[in-house]
Amino acid sequence: MLNNSQYTEKLRSIGLRPTKQRIKICEVLFNSNKTFHFTINELAKRITKSTNENISLATVYNTVHAFKKKGYLKEIPINSDQSYFDTNTSHHHHFYDETQKDLIDIDDADVEPVKINTRIPGKKIKSVEVLVKVEDEKP
Amino acid sequence: MLNNSQYTEKLRSIGLRPTKQRIKICEVLFNSNKTFHFTINELAKRITKSTNENISLATVYNTVHAFKKKGYLKEIPINSDQSYFDTNTSHHHHFYDETQKDLIDIDDADVEPVKINTRIPGKKIKSVEVLVKVEDEKP
DNA sequence: TTCTACATTATAATAGTTCTAAACTGTTGA
DNA sequence: TCAACAGTTTAGAACTATTATAATGTAGAA
Structure with a gap:
């Protein structure tokens, strides 16, 4: 506040x-x-x-x-006809519920650090974003 | 072919x-x-x-x-004014070079499996996508 | 070959986003 | 305090990716 x-x-x-x-x-x-x-x-x-x-x-x-x-x-980063923004700027990832078209934060503690064992020469990593798409269990 | x-x-x-x-x-x-x-x-x-x-x-x-x-x-899934498609349908992730506006495959062997230790009740995971944004080391 | 359902096409429509240029306002410094 | 200016807001036009439309064309079955 x-x-x-x-x-x-x-x-x-x-x-x-x-x-x-x-x-x-x-x-x-x-x-x-x-x-x-x-x-x-x-x-x-x-x-x-x-x-x-x-x-x-x-x-x-x-x-x-x-x-x-x-x-x-x-x-x-989500494929959509419009851009989504997040007021939560701390490091975290997202679920995207494709049935409900709903975005849900994943607590960073619930995701093991993502290890990328390769690099692109001359480039530095700016961000690593995980998007977990989910849908209804029994459609 | x-x-x-x-x-x-x-x-x-x-x-x-x-x-x-x-x-x-x-x-x-x-x-x-x-x-x-x-x-x-x-x-x-x-x-x-x-x-x-x-x-x-x-x-x-x-x-x-x-x-x-x-x-x-x-x-x-990438934020862009247009949709990107991939003819590689095997499981893999991407680098996105923000300087060059270029997408690059990450060999799946170079990424440790992403572990998500939480679930949404009633929903099943459809996909887990990692997007690694990179930029020039010295801009 | 003929019929029908599915496909293609050009174009219009839609929607998100960016651009424009005129009017407005916060800030600086006299 | 106030004038001047650079930054800001605004409505609406412009732009662009995508989807819808409706007329025409075509693949495949009978």
Whole structure:
């Protein structure tokens, strides 16, 4: 839980002017103990709902991408017609329930470290992401 | 390496009529010892190039999706503005070179089996996919 | 050969995302 | 305090990947 002046600092720290739109987006994204997954559209809807005023879609896109770039959000690699983001930026993996079309965090303690015994010369590993697709046991 | 009549059988075996378009797509996809990655657009271009005639994009989409459904192609979960497919349907994972925007197979022998010590009740695991993002060592 | 169900095709429609350019605003420094 | 400017927001257009449509074509069975 952060108050507005803390969001102001947060934004300043990554070189973004603390505009009222950005602070509102911060509130929706970070003003909770729980992390969550979202698409841009879902986020835009939440914002409209919690403020009764619209923020331009373009601004939502811009801000989400800026946060992602700065490491305040993660994008989840999943084949979908839209991008999924995660407010949980700690290292962890995901279940994707193909029946329910639902993303679920896997606690990092529940995954043995993934060992890759090969490298590409001149390249360094940036991230290792595991996606576990699941479906109903008896369809 | 398969000849056309083998593609005919392959198509019949999955309940698809062996049309000349589908056989052509088979040739481009499977007539090589090497597996490869592609996007729909790249595939359409290859087809045009190797036949000097166009196959409608809609047909390419339909056929690729039919093959995917039948397990003759795999879709690679990666965040991108377009879908990537893989003619290598054996179990394996990928590097994604973010600098080069290039997908590279990881030999399955080079990855320790991924152990997930948690389950979702009522759901069974369909696949476990590892995506290792890499970038240039000194950017 | 003829019939029918399945396929192909060009094109329109859709949807997510990015671009644009004009209006607006936070910040700086006089 | 306030002017100036660079960064920001905005609505809507543009763009792109993908899917839908509906008319035409074709493989395969009888």
